Amino acid sequence: MTAWSFDPPLGQEQALKLLAGDLERGRLAHAYLFEGPEGAGKATLARSLAARMLCRAPGAACGRCHACRMLAGGNHPDVLELPREVTELRIGRFMDRPGVKSESVDHQPLLDFLRFKPMEAERRIAIIPDAERMRSEAANAFLKTLEEPPGSPLILLTVVSRDRLPATIVSRCRLVAVKPLPPEKIAAELARRGLSSGADARDLAMAAEGSLGMAMRLAGGDALELWRWLIGEGFAKPGAPAARMLAERLQAFGSGVDSAGKRDSAVAALDLAALAVRRMLRGTLDARKGAECLAVLWEAADRVRRNVAVDLALSSAAYSLMAAMK
Numbered sequence: 515m516t517a518w519s520f521d522p523p524l525g526q527e528q529a530l531k532l533l534a535g536d537l538e539r540g541r542l543a544h545a546y547l548f549e550g551p552e553g554a555g556k557a558t559l560a561r562s563l564a565a566r567m568l569c570r571a572p573g574a575a576c577g578r579c580h581a582c583r584m585l586a587g588g589n590h591p592d593v594l595e596l597p598r599e600v601t602e603l604r605i606g607r608f609m610d611r612p613g614v615k616s617e618s619v620d621h622q623p624l625l626d627f628l629r630f631k632p633m634e635a636e637r638r639i640a641i642i643p644d645a646e647r648m649r650s651e652a653a654n655a656f657l658k659t660l661e662e663p664p665g666s667p668l669i670l671l672t673v674v675s676r677d678r679l680p681a682t683i684v685s686r687c688r689l690v691a692v693k694p695l696p697p698e699k700i701a702a703e704l705a706r707r708g709l710s711s712g713a714d715a716r717d718l719a720m721a722a723e724g725s726l727g728m729a730m731r732l733a734g735g736d737a738l739e740l741w742r743w744l745i746g747e748g749f750a751k752p753g754a755p756a757a758r759m760l761a762e763r764l765q766a767f768g769s770g771v772d773s774a775g776k777r778d779s780a781v782a783a784l785d786l787a788a789l790a791v792r793r794m795l796r797g798t799l800d801a802r803k804g805a806e807c808l809a810v811l812w813e814a815a816d817r818v819r820r821n822v823a824v825d826l827a828l829s830s831a832a833y834s835l836m837a838a839m840k
């Protein structure tokens with residue numbers, strides 16, 4: 515689980531105003547759907563709403579009280595946040611399909627969590643990032659919960675586009691639009707934090723596509739060069755050839771990264787590669803192959819974080835990418 519921050523996300527004043535209004539009127543919806551591009555702060559907004567509800571201090575969450583400390587430690591008994599690392603969210607008990615088991619999570623625990631009364635708070639809160647990872651059977655199981663939530667929990671979903679969810683789910687949620695941060699805001703923030711400046715900061719801001727979090731990760735390492743190659747050449751070649759070149763670049767990147775201190779930059783490179791694949795998906799890359807490539811990249815990032823040798827993780831990711839493109 516990523517660390518909780520109690521700072522409201524940058525540049526989301528409109529969304530924050532909507533949520534604050536609902537809170538002040540005491541008219542929170544059962545479910546909120548935060549819709550916006552990758553990394554624009556959807557999960558941060560969901561978390562800030564959760565923190566604000568649970569914190570006993572008036573106004574914004576204090577970050578210091580018992581409830582806030584439990585939240586920050588990821589062990590508040592009334593908050594369940596589903597993991598972001600898996601490619602498929604399954605809700606209820608379904609047959610395991612060969613090959614997808616390790617990338618999926620069976621979320622019977624989510625339904626159990628929602629069924630029980632809160633222990634500390636007034637309502638239980640479930641955060642479901644990237645809800646598009648629910649396949650149709652999971653979405654159906656989940657829909658029942660949304661229709662008749664047993665203990666009136668608060669359900670917070672995030673999604674890149676509501677089109678990726680069944681309309682029956684969307685219609686039961688209050689929609690919160692989360693806008694991408696303009697590149698100049700990201701560049702200015704990178705400079706303010708002393709992470710990057712000038713042309714580098716502007717390129718990082720472009721690479722991050724509206725996500726400050728991603729820009730910050732990229733600023734740490736040598737991934738900027740990989741990005742410059744991607745926009746220069748990588749994106750010019752459509753579909754499979756670009757993915758193959760991307761695999762070669764990843765492998766080369768990995769062989770230049772040997773020390774454990776370079777983990778962050780390897781993760782940033784994998785983030786960039788995933789971004790490249792998503793761009794290719796909008797273009798000409800076959801959707802099934804694209805999904806396989808993304809799964810490979812996420813798995814590799816996970817392995818790098820878990821201390822697998824960086825060069826090994828990247829070269830095996832490159833190999834699997836090639837295999838996925840066959």
Ligand SMILES: [Zn+2]
Pocket residue numbers: 568569570571575576577578579580581582583
């Ligand atoms: Zn607090």
